[in-house]
Amino acid sequence: MINSIEMDARDLLRAPERNASDWEKILRNLAMLSNNTSTHDTSRELIIRALDKKREIPEKYHDLLNDLIKAVGLIPYLPDPKDFSESMLLQAHIAPGLDGRRFHSLQLIVYRQIMEGRNVVLSATTSVGKSMIIDAVVSANKFRRIVIIVPTIALIDETRKRLAARFSETHSIITHASQVSTPGARAIYILTQERVLSRDDLQNIDWFVVDEFYKLDIRADLAGGADRAVDLNLAFHKLASSGAKFYLIGPHVDGVKGIASKYQHVFIPSQFSTVALDIVHFDLPRDGSERAEKLKEIVGENTGPTLIYCQSPAKCAEAAQLLIDAEKRPLTKATEDATSWLEQEFPDSWIVTDALKRGIGIHHGNVPRSLQQYMIRAFSEGKLSILICTSTLIEGINTVAENVVVYDRRVNTSTINYFSFRNVAGRAGRMGQWFIGKVFVLENPPEPSDMLVEVSVETQPEGTPISLLLGLPEEDLSDASRRRVESEINAVELDISTIRENRHIDIETQKLVANRIRSDMLYRNLLNWSHIPNGEELNYVCEIIFAQMGGERILKGYQIHSGTQLAAVLTKIRMSDTLRNFLDDRVENRRGEQSPSDAIDQGLKFLRSYLCFKFPRQLSAIESIHKDIESRAGRKSTANYRMFIAMAEAMFLDPNVFILDEFGVPFSLGTKLLPDPSPDETLQDAVDRILQTKDEILGILHPFEREIFKSVVPALPRG
Incomplete structure (x- = not known):
């Protein structure tokens, strides 16, 4: 019976046109669905579809439609009140301090739970407006010192801009290690998990937020690598164990396991959504020309703002080139200044520049952060109709798109799971702009499956990365974890403080580095440098990185095949006057089969992923291991790499x-x-x-x- 009621309503809403009797039947069916607990979410979705066609609904049914909107909690979609009771209802849903904006029913429930002092885990669809609750809580002034943990630098910027516009007069907004806050003063820290762990001024935090909390799950490798998941677990533990209240937010999952009972958290899973989705599957093969033709067809037929999800920067370039080559992509004046500047600052033939000329933005981890921000801003302002992106944009950034095209069903080289697919699809549509988002899936979609998030820092199950255990105080280790740590460190002739300091470098690698330093008596003094190393000193430390720290595996993708070559590249970057000088060199010396655009992307990736991140960690580990060995031998080490590490982290810029x-x-x-x-x-x-x-x-x-x-x-x- 219920299924037939739903199907009748769907069929009528899909029909090319409807008359008054059709609307009477639709609304009657929606009323029956909304009164049944098992179909409440379905009724909400169909009511949203009806709202998309509200201009067709006879005026005599508007009051009934509004009653249905109230019944499913879509309060922001209600018109101004007609009587006292409606006025009271709307007033109860006003979000404090947010200029009269209204909560929907789920937001109000979550807000009240937080204000009553409870720890909350909200697992809900992308469109539900989880961030609006943060703004309302900050406005309420219940908490003086707040930390918001976000997964990417791009999301730091978006969150900073949103909160600074409203709270910069009352709170210090802190996003970087170089910024400090006045003790006791109101402050909002917006940080990645790595930055949380690096700060020593987070002892008196009242409330913290973990955005995209599913990245706490180490098993699923959803955080962008095991190291990042480990750091997020440690950041959660650092703040939660201090007594701060928490609000964990993320897409809908089926359950959360491992949050300690002492935190007495409330888990709120919900399918509540403020938009409806039309998902079209084409089931096209991974290889061949069919996907390319279908992408061009979809873009040609759908004029609304469109996100195109690709698995990697190389696939972004492929999709962009397909659209550039399509006859319907003329040049646009809206981005002329931007493309003129890009031609000045970057080598010729970069796909990002060519695409931007035609109103197509590209957003992935290799694109400089300032340009990523421009892409998002230009897309939001309508200067770009298409934004091609990887998961760097899909996960968390509050982009506004009517359409989403899932060009690939992978993330890097791994097949995308059902959870990640739903997260990508959830970027289509936006409350107040597009009632119905359109999702076009070119390949076979992943099979539906459950997603259970496990917080390993609390449960410490067998197989928990040793780097996570090394990051915890000894008193927080389980008995089994304590035995694992003792077993691991007893196999290495290094002090436990050295091993803990280098927890991002696996213990076997630390052992290899220590053995190399001990055995190289003739060259050991070449590690006793400080400030800026000379050529011989840099060559030697790069040789250790290449031979003992996995450098050969990591660096061959950047066309670096020895420690000496790594040292030469580092020196070239340090001596380059501009970013373009380095990139021009990468283009000139690229492999024969590599395009200039690919060489530019590869050079940018080397700078961001290796020079600014991986290399400083490797260098820091070598310094601490060298000091440990020299101390054990009764010798004094004068090694101090901090200045050079800081220079590398800043890409040798100011x-x-x-x-x-x-x-x-x-x-x-x-x-x-x-x-x-x-x-x-x-x-x-x-x-x-x-x-x-x-x-x-x-x-x-x-x-x-x-x-x-x-x-x-x-x-x-x-x-």
Whole structure:
């Protein structure tokens, strides 16, 4: 009976047109569905589909439609109240401090749970508006010091801009290690898990948020690598064990396992959604021309803002080239200034530039962060109708798209699971803009499956990474974990403090490095350097990285085949005047089968993933192992790599110029705005200088740089 009622309503809503009697039947069916607990979510979806066609509904049925909207909790979709009872209902759903915006029923439930002091885990669809609850809680001033843990730098920027626009006068907004807060003052820290672990001023946090909490699950490798999942677990443990209340948010999962009972959390799983989805499956083969033709057809037929999900930067380039080559992709004036600037700052033939000329944005981890931000902004403003992206954009960024095309059913080289597929599809549609999102899946979709998130830091099951256990205080280890740690460290002739300090480097690798240093008596003193190493010293440390730390496996993808070659590349970057000089060199010396665009992407990936992240960790581990060995032998080590590590982490740029890329200021523009930097200049000092930029300086900037300046300045941190 219920199934036939639902199907009748769906068939009528799909029909080319409807008359008054059809609407009477539709609304009657929706009323029956909404009164049945088992079909409440279904009724909400169908009511949203009816709202998409509200202009057709006879006025005499509008009151009935509004009653249905109330019944399924879609309060923001209600018109202004007609009587006292409606006014009271709407007033009860007003989100405090958010300019009269209304909660829907699920948001109100979650908000009240948080305000009553409970720990909450909200597992709900992408469109449910989980972040709005954060804004309302901050507005309520219940918590003075807040930490929001987000998975990416891009999401740091989006969250910072949103919260700074509303709370910069009342709270310090802190996103980077170089920023400090006044003890006891109101502060909102917006950090990745790595930045949470690196800070020592988070002892008195009142409330913290973990965005995309499913990335706590180490088994599923959803966090962007096991190291990141480990760090997220440790960040959660660091804050939760301090007594801070928490709010974990993420897409719908079937359950959460492992959060300690002492936290007394409330798990709220919900299929509540504020949009409906039309999902079309084409079941096309992975290889061949059919997918390419279908992509061009979909883009040609759907004019609304469209996200195209691809598994990797290379696949983004492939999809972009297909659309560039399509006859229907003319040049656009909306991005002329941006593409003119890109042609000036990057080598020719970069696919990002070519695509942007035709209103197509590309967003993935190799694109500089400031340009990622421009892509999102231009897409939101309608300058770009298409945004091709990897999971760096799909997971968490609040993009507005009517359509989503799932071009690949993989993430990197792994097949996408059903959970990740739902997360991608959930980016289609947006409350208040598109009632119905369209999702086009080119390949076979993954089979439906359950998703149970396990928080390993609490349960410490067999197989928990040793790096996680090494990051925990000994008193927080289970008996089995304590025995595992003792067994592992007893096999290595290094102090436990050294092994813990290098927990991101597996213990066997630390052992190999230690053995190399002990055996190289002739060269051991070449590690006793500080500040900037000379050529011989850099060569030797790079040889250790290449031979003992997996460098051969990691670096061959960057066409680096020896430690000496790695040292030469590092020196070339350090001596380059501009980013383009380094990228021009990568293009000129690329492999024969590699395109110039691929060489640019590879060079950018090397800078971001290796130079700024992996290399500093390797260098730090070598320093600490060398000091440990020298101390055990009764010798004094003078090794101090901190300065060189800091330089590498900042890509050998001025540190503030490098940091400002996170705020949307490209490196070349940052250099122009901050001439003659002082080594003692803080980030806030640098920002203050930018805020005082004179009109004559702005006048000589490229038009695109002026556009960036205008968009970025309002959200820069104020001292």
